[in-house]
Amino acid sequence: LKYMYVMAFAVEEINRNSTLLPGVKLGYRIFDSCSRYPWALQHALGCEYFKTCIIAVKNVNNISVSFPQISYFASCPCLSDRSKFPNFFRTIPSDIYQAWAMAQLAIRFHWTWIGAVIVNNDYGQLAIQVYVFVVTLYQCFYKYHLHIYNDLLQDLVTSKVASGVLGVAIQSSKISGFENYLRNLHPRDTPSYSYFSSSLKHPFTDTSQLRVSYNVYLAVYAAAHALHIFAHNFFFLEKSSLLNFYCFQLLQHLNKVNVTTPQGEMFYFQGADIPAKYDLVNWQNTPEGTLKLVLIGRVDGFDLILNESAIQWSTGSNQVPVSVCSESCPPGTRVATRKGEPVCCFDCIPCAEGEISNTTGSPHCERCPSEFWSDAERTACILRQVDFLSFNETLGITLATAAVSGATVTTAVFVVFLYYRQTPVVRANNSELSFLLLVSLKLCFLCSLVFIGRPSVWACRFQQAAFGISFVLCVSCLLVKTIVVLAVLIKYKLLLILKCNIIYVIICAVWLSLSPPVPQQDLGFQGSKVTLKCAMASVVGFSLVLGYIGLLACTCLLLAFLARKLPDNFNEAKLITFSMLIFCAVWVAFVPAYVSSPGKYVVAVEIFAILASSYGLLLCIFAPKCFIILLRPEKNTKKHLMERGKNCQNHHQSAV
Incomplete structure (x- = not known):
């Protein structure tokens, strides 16, 4: 009307x-x-x-x-x-401007979880579609469809719910x-x-x-x-x-x-339309309990002017209410949307190791460059620390102590054998070979120390050469000892040992001259640390070195096993058999452990194999002899060894 x-x-x-x-x-x-x-x-x-x-x-x-x-x-x-x-x-x-104004309000207050009261007809549906489109360009919208009634502002029930609501109204005049x-x-x-x-x-x-x-x-x-x-x-x-x-x-x-x-x-x-002008209104309570529309700003075209101090929020506070489905993800995390829910409902997933996000609400985490790693908060990439097996860490100290202890025990055994060199136990089994074996074992223990410390070009080359020569000398001594048991009258024992070592020297020289190990950074396993290690440029060369030592060990094991029951005054074949079993077991287990170990633990595995096999040889070969020399001197006589030899020969003949 x-x-x-x-x-x-x-x-x-x-x-x-x-x-x-x-x-x-x-x-x-x-x-x-x-x-x-x-x-x-x-x-x-x-x-x-x-x-x-x-x-x-x-x-x-x-x-x-x-x-x-x-x-x-x-x-x-x-x-x-x-x-x-x-x-x-x-x-x-046009309703486009009204929807734009409402969207700008939501964006200005950082709201993403919003209920919209619309007329339940084509006008309302179209307006909400425009609104959703504008807001989605920035963040998110989740809508509720509600009916509007003519006595809406005066309804006391509605006033309890709608107090503090913001609206875009046709301009008043x-x-x-x-x-x-x-x-x-x-x-x-x-x-x-x-x-x-x-x-x-x-x-x-x-x-x-x-x-x-x-x-x-x-x-x-x-x-x-x-x-x-x-x-x-x-x-x-x-x-x-x-x-x-x-x-x-x-x-x-x-x-x-x-x-x-x-x-x-x-x-x-402007065509069919006039320039868009709206009032921004706020539904505020009256003393009577009903609602009134209070002007809080205006819209002129695409300009929005708002007096926030005039707004009466439903919370009763001057602070803008927080209306989001999920709080923004802090730096160090990324946004992960929830399946079947609006895009403004999400979880914050911490960035994985080596990845960062340094902004709020980041949709994904950035991978750090290869030389860098993420910090604890996953917000910045920091330069990786160079890591290697050093003498300053527990593992390095433990291995070095074991190596030095082995070398010290070997030296002590050498002194004992040297002091009792004229006794039957020492002389019975080729004392020259025993002394050479002790020297090679000491070199085996000491060569493990070369693997500890910062890798360098010459250190990478020297550690493999020292390792190979020490073990080839050690195993070749045991091989000659075994051959001596089988053929006591064999001559030129040292020449045979020399030939075995010359073959290895040739293999090693070719390997180290053509494709030697080189220092290399390993970025794949240690996270914030980059491991510096000696990388095998030629797997074939390293395999030939291990294969040659393995060939000598297997030959020695086979001969010692065959000679274990031969009669002799003091047959070492049994001792050599046990020692070579331990040696072979250690190095067979070494291969898969070496391949699968990460970073500096590759070096630790090789040192452990060197020490384990060296201790096995030292204890199996020399512990029984030292026991007799030091604790059972009555058995360290020629008469006792002769009687023992006769008993062994009679036992062998009766067995035959």
């Missing part, structure tokens, strides 16, 4: 204006559409002036007819399409004289509303915030100014001609409307 009267007020105001359409009076006919759009269109089309021109000021969606129409409430973005709706104008902005116009309506003309003149406060006479009503007011003035432009351009026409102009003539003049409203605002059409 108020919309009808504001149209009538505007027409009467224009008719009183001496400068706008002078000498011409506007009129109107009002039909009740009963809130049915087809009926409104039918009434408009039934007018007897249809063949000349009709200016329809209404809210209607079906605009396929040819006469100009100015809508005050049709806000669908689709109506901006001039190719489909060339005759349509409106004094309300004042129309001078309109309130008096409503209050002075004569009861004779409007008998049903005669009491308005005496009523202190009533929604009908409340003109403090005219929103849709002001759009009606603008629509009437737009039509009047278009007629004024037409009349001014064709001033030579008679007044009767002005009543019979054609629709297309008025249509082109509507596009030219650019005036200042009585309220001092510029008014013009």
